[in-house]
Structures are given as C-alpha cells and as structure tokens.
Amino acid sequence: MKIATFNVNGINGRLALLLRWLAEAQPDVVCLQELKAPQEKFPERAINAAGYGAIWHGQKSWNGVAILARDAEPIETTRGLSGEPDDTHSRYIEAAVNGVLIGCMYVPNGNPAPGPKFDYKLRWYDRLSQRAAELLATGAPIVLAGDYNVMPTDLDVYKPERWVDDALFRPEVRQAFATLVAQGWTDAIRHLHPDEKIYTFWDYFRNAWGRNAGLRLDHLLLSPSIADRLSSADVDRHVRGWDHASDHAPAWIVLD
Template structure:
C-alpha cells in the first residue's frame, strides 16, 4: 500500500497539479493539507473522476484537511482534534482504510514566536500528544501524516543557524515532536534515511528550490503495530518544479 501526504497550498487553485500527480503516482491513500476552501467548494467531483473517494474538513481561505482513497470512500472516524471544543480551525481529520487508522493533520505554523500564535501551536501540539497516546494504547495500525510545521533536527533544515528563533524550529516545538516519538511512533522518512538531508518544502522566493534551500516539515508517524511494515519512503521532489505548484512536495511511503 502506498500512502502519501501533500500540502497542496490551495486545492482549487492547484487542482490540475494534484490531478496530474494522482494520475502519475496512483497512491492508495492521500492526506491533503491547506485546502483553503470551505466544505462546499471542495472539488469532490473532479477527484471522484480521478478514481478517488474523499472526506474533507474545509475552512474558507485557511487551513483545511482531506483524506482520499483510491477506489473507495474513507470511513471517517474523527473530525477535529479533541481537547478544545472552541477551536474553529480545520486541522485534523481521521479515517479507517483497509484496516489502518489514518490521521491527517495540519499543525499550526506558530509564527511570530513568541506570541499568541506560538502559544496556540504549543497548545495544539499538547492536544495532539494526548490523543496520539490514546491511539498508541489501542495497539492497532495507525499512521499520523501531514504538515507538522516542525523541523525535528538540524538535518531537516538547510541552514539551522538561521532558523533558531522560528516557530518551526524553536526548542519547545522540537521537544514536543520528540515527545511524540517517545510514545512509540516511528518517523518513517527518517527511519529509512537516518543520515540524509531530505526536504519537503521550499519557499517561493530567493530561488529556494533551485538552491535546494529546503525544510523537512511533512512527516509520517507510524504506530508500533504498523512500523514493521514500512518498506519505502520518498519525496516526489520533481513535483515542486511543476508550473503553478505548491511550495511543498508530496511525500509517500510504501507498506508491505
């Protein structure tokens, strides 16, 4: 099974890119982030024509997450992360697909830091930790995939010294990610490529992509019941060079 995560940075504006990538790669399951569209404007008909069923949790102009499954409709198991009933951001959706629980997430950016946005990011991370621990306790196959907006180590950013005060790289955020791994989750890409500089995001300006001045912020976390099935992990870096593409590249893993 091939599972992918892709921050599309506006699903309607970049629908041609998404559909082209789906046709070329044919992943079985896809987690999408930054839909930037309300539920009523999710392009489900076009995605269905491409062979995928979908569930989505949209929001006008910002955020938004979705899960696609080839040849079937994902069975939704959760919409929104527990722990804050007043949180109006569309950042988490979850489904059961072929015996696997798939959680698709878009963690807050948190900039500028320090500040209210950074505080919200840490609170959201805390909620994720509590819920992820519950998933681990179920002892079932689970994958948490998406844009985590965190570079876990110096190996995950092109010039670490320039990012020390950024909300994606501050010690509190890296510690929160490490605490997730300590629960028993496996960072799939880093597990298979322990010493490689692999990036999933390149800014649009200052020729970042051509210089390979990137960040690794899109991750797959696998529960212990699933980690042993991990076979491959890769970033479709070439997609970042397509016309009118997202500033993220799709990331995918293969399971036995």
C-alpha cells in the same frame, strides 16, 4: 499500500497539478493539507473522477484537511481534536482505510514566536499527543501524516542557524515533536534515510527551490503495530518544480 501526504496549498487553484500527480504516483491513500476552501467548495466530483473517495474538513480561505482513498471510501472516525472547544480551525481529520487508521493534520505555523500564535501551536501539539496516545492504546495499525510545521533536527533544515528563532524550529516545538514520537511512533522517512538531507518544502522566495534551500516539514509517523511493514519512503520532489506548484512536495511511504 502507498500512503502519501501533500500540502497542496489551495486545492482548487492547484487541482490540475494534484490530479496530474495522482495519475502519476497512484497512491492508495493521500492526506491533503491547506485546502483553503470551504466545505462546499471541495472539488469532490473531480477527485471521484480520478478514482478516489474522499472526506474533508474545509475552511474558507485558510487551513483545511482531507483524506483520499483510491477505489475506496474513507470511513471517518474523528474530526478535529478535543481539548479546546473554541478552536474552529480545520486542522485534523481521521479515517479508516482498508484496515489502517489514518490521521491527517495541519499543525499551526506558530509565527511570530513568542506570542499567542506560538502558544496555540504548543497547545495544539499537546492535544495531538493526547489523541496519539489514545490511538496507540488501541493497538491498531495507524499512520499519522501531515504538515507538522517542525524541522525535528538540524539535518531537516538548510542552514539551521538561520531558523533558531522561528516557530518551526524553536526548541519548544522540536521537543513537542520529540515527545510525540517518543510515545512509540516511527518517523518513517527518517527511519529509512537516517543520514540524508531530505526536504519537503521550498519557499517561493530567494530562489529556495533552485538552491535546494529546503525544510522537512511533512512527516509520516507509524504505530508499532505497522512499523515493521515499512518498505520504502521518499519525497516526490520533482513535483515542486512543476508549473504553478505548491511550496511543498508530496512525501510518501509504502507498507508491505
């Protein structure tokens, strides 16, 4: 089973790019972030025509997450995270696909930090950790995939000294991610590539793509019941070089 995560940065504006990548990579499951489309504007017909069933949690202009399944219909289990009733952001959706529980997320950016947006990000991580612990307790095979908006270590960021005060790299956020992983999750890409500089995001500014000045923001975490099935993991970084590309590239794993 090939499972991917891709911050598409506007699903309707980049639909042709998404469909091109789906046809090329043929993932079995895809978690999408930053749909930037209200619920009724999700391009369901085009996604279905490409061979994928889908569930999605849309929001006008911002956020939005979706789970696609090739030749299957994702069975939704959860929409949104509990713990903050006034939170209306479309950032989390969860579904069962072919015996694996998939959690798809778009963690808040948190900038400027410190400030209310940063505080919201830390609370969101706390709520995610609570849900993750509940999922682990089931013993089910689980993959939590998405844009976590954190570079966990210096290895995950080009010139880390330039990011010390950014909400993507502040110690509080890295600690929140580390606390989550310490529940028993396996960071799939880092597990198979422990010493490599692997990036999933390159800014549109300052020729970041041309200089390979990237960040690793997109992660796939595996529960203990599925981690030993991990056979490969990588990033389709060439997609970032396509015309009208997202600033993220798809990251993926293969489970035997």
